[in-house]
Amino acid sequence: MxxxxxxxxxxxxxxxxxxxxxxxxxxxxxxxxxxxxxxxxxxxxxxxxxxxxxxxxEGVPELLLAVLDEVSDRRMAAYREPLLAARTPRQLARLGRTIAADDIASGDLRVLVELVAGAPTVPGLKAQVARRIGRWEDLVARAAQRFIPPPLRGTVRPAVLAHAVVAGFLGLELLRDLREDGAGTEDVLTDLAHVGRLAAGAPDAGGPS
Missing domain, CATH: 1.10.10.60 (Homeodomain-like)
Structure with missing residues (x-):
């Protein structure tokens, strides 16, 4: 047969x-x-x-949310403790660069970028994706609030700062596709680290620490 x-x-x-x-x-x-x-x-x-x-x-939207949950749960398990354990802004920035590099290399960030871009075209999907992104904004806010200088704590809200950080990661990866040089999140974070060291008066070796 x-x-x-x-x-x-x-x-x-x-x-x-x-x-x-x-x-x-x-x-x-x-x-x-x-x-x-x-x-x-x-x-x-x-x-x-x-x-x-x-x-x-039930359909492709539910399947895509299962993908997002798998990616988010895995990355959250890997990075929640290190993010909350960072003791200095420099450690936090260095960890952010590591997370960005890992997420880009693995394709995990691309999953989120594609869902954020496509979710508004599917009824009900946008709210579900936004709720899941909210988990990461909550974590980033918890990690960042310890490093907001006391004079700014009345004006700089951790939740707003976290929203800006997450939006920056997503936006930079979206724009990568439009740039001929392929510059993206990791390039921006590396250059910002150089600027931060120079602004603090620390010697810069010409590369990421």
Whole structure:
């Protein structure tokens, strides 16, 4: 008997199929962008049917939120403790550069950028993405509030500062696609670190510390 496409697929548990769909949706977002992340493209990449996708998820928007949750939970687990343990602004800035470099190299930041750009086109998705970004703004606010000088604590609100930081990360990565030199978040953070050292009167070795 000639094997069909269905019989050639390996048998997988429901949990394994769901995980494969989340992984495939993440890869599709990173490589092809939001507009090309469809039930058909994700199912094909995952090696399963579109029916399987709709069995495990109500639709593509719910699947994309599962991708965002997986990325956010993983990165939060890796960086919550170091961010809250930073003792100086310089340590915090250095950690920010590390996070940016890791998130760019892994594609995790691209997942968020694509969802932020595409969410307004899907009813109900924008609010869900915004709520998840709020978790990161809360964490950044907690980390930053310790370093706001006392004279500024009445005027500089940690939540607003955190919103600006997160928006800056997203905006820089969005603009990277428009620049011929590909300059992005890590370049800006590196140069700002140089400026900060010079402004503080510290010697600069011409490269990131």
């Amino acid at each position: 000639v094997a069909t496409a269905q019989t050639r697929r390996p048998n997988r548990s429901g949990a394994a199929t769901r995980a494969a769909l989340v992984s495939a949706a993440r890869e599709t977002l990173v490589q092809d962008g939001f507009a090309r992340t469809s039930a058909r493209s994700v199912a094909a990449r995952a090696g399963c049917s579109q029916a399987s996708l709709f069995y495990h998820f």
